[in-house]
Amino acid sequence: MRRYVSKLTNWHLGFRNLNPLMVCVDCGSGSLSKICSFSSCCANLNEDSVKDNPVSDMLTDSFGRIHTYLRISLTERCNLRCQYCMPAEGVELTPAPKILTINEVVRLASLFVTSGVNKIRLTGGEPMIRKDIEDICLELSNLKGLKTLAMTTNGITLARKLPKLKECGLTALNISLDTLVPAKFEFMTRRKGLEKVKQSIDTALELGYNPVKVNCVVMRGFNDDEICDFVELTRDKPINIRFIEFMPFDGNVWNSKKLVSYSEMLDRVAKKFVSVKRLNDHPTETAKNFGIEGHVGTVSFITSMTEHFCAGCNRLRLLADGNFKVCLFGPSEVSLKDPLRNGADDMILREIISAAVKRKKAAHAGMFDLAKTANRPMVHIGG
Structure with a gap:
């Protein structure tokens, strides 16, 4: 399986069937005729390991x-x-x-x-x-x-x-x-x-x-x-x-x-x-x-x-103050500490996490826009 994902429909990194309209996840090329030449595009996904460890x-x-x-x-x-x-x-x-x-x-x-x-x-x-x-x-x-x-x-x-x-x-x-x-x-x-x-x-x-x-x-x-x-x-x-x-x-x-x-x-x-x-x-x-x-x-x-x-991207962030952040460069955060300390059960916490993950954007802004976007100092976010 080559390392491409569909840009036009929902895509799944080796977890479900890939759509034939592909974009390289390494260079982000959206052209069907332009394929990244880096060897990483030929990286194989271990489908068996994904099946053995299903993700909710x-x-x-x-x-x-x-x-x-x-x-x-x-x-x-x-x-x-x-x-x-x-x-x-x-x-x-x-x-x-x-x-x-x-x-x-x-x-x-x-x-x-x-x-x-x-x-x-x-x-x-x-x-x-x-x-x-x-x-x-x-x-x-x-x-x-x-x-x-x-x-x-x-x-x-x-x-x-x-x-x-x-x-x-x-x-x-x-x-x-x-x-x-x-x-x-x-x-x-x-x-x-x-x-x-x-x-x-x-x-x-x-x-x-x-x-x-x-x-x-x-x-x-x-x-x-x-x-x-x-x-x-x-x-x-x-x-x-x-x-x-x-x-x-x-x-x-x-x-x-x-x-x-x-x-x-x-x-x-x-x-x-x-x-x-x-x-x-x-x-x-x-x-x-x-x-x-x-x-x-x-x-x-x-x-x-x-x-x-x-x-x-497969990364999520839990900050020291209990806020949950789905993108390093995204200013949006949601507190998990507050509901946790107010007695929320696991189901409620999962719903809060899921809603935040679903709001994650396709990509962060360009570097010049990022420089103008309010975000916390790195020491607050976590390296």
Whole structure:
């Protein structure tokens, strides 16, 4: 089965029959005569695995997208002050009593998992700040049907706690690192800590995480000169460097001149690493993935600004304050915490979730419109 979906009728990523009028979910081409040449268009869907893990209607939107991936922000607090994530003056944080408790997180997560979610990613703020992070991982990893429990972290305090977190069921890691230069790190994060992040990456490798994903937001004039230095990290270690296009959020002073596009980043990599080759991507993959001959690790590009991947989106977000968000760039949110604390049963919560999922739009706005659209700072939404 080729990786195309119908743009003219409801479509289903491998869960139901595909309509013959197809559009590539990787490049979004709507022309029947124009087919994306990337190898990812030939990625096969494992229909048997979908049948074995049926997804309820609650997680299927009006365009037929099936949402099996839930990102849960555990806190709005962070021990760094990254410029693309948080305004210089800081942000007003939600009072602690209004943040989801461990029991509320687990109950809501259970609703999603029993409906078909098989991957959960813990984010923040900085999720390691939660004192009950180990208990949260243990409770979530024990949910029947959950296949992957991942975390995105800045790595500042990760190394010390990671062995225990792995024992508690944490199966995958993304560690944020935007520069390999100490002075730049301190400038970007407004804090020291580069060596601690490097130590966390090494610890993750030693504990057998494979790959260890390293998220790098690329900004012109700041770290775009380090792109190939990051790629070198993949030569001898199972590291997946994930170059992320700079995205607009409230307070991060986004400017298109700071944006380094996917095509420009790939061109820089290809000029130095001539054997770079596109890999097959899963239809719901957010990144465009590449391998380099002789390298143990891989390189990826997350192209939210220049080549969106909305057609294959399978992600939902539960924010630390209990709000539910169906699109990273969409301002619409609905509270799950309020009805939960007011005694709503599972059926009511499922109805609220389902209604929000059904309202999800086909695609987010273009990058210049996004820059003008009110949305919360990234630290509120979750990385």
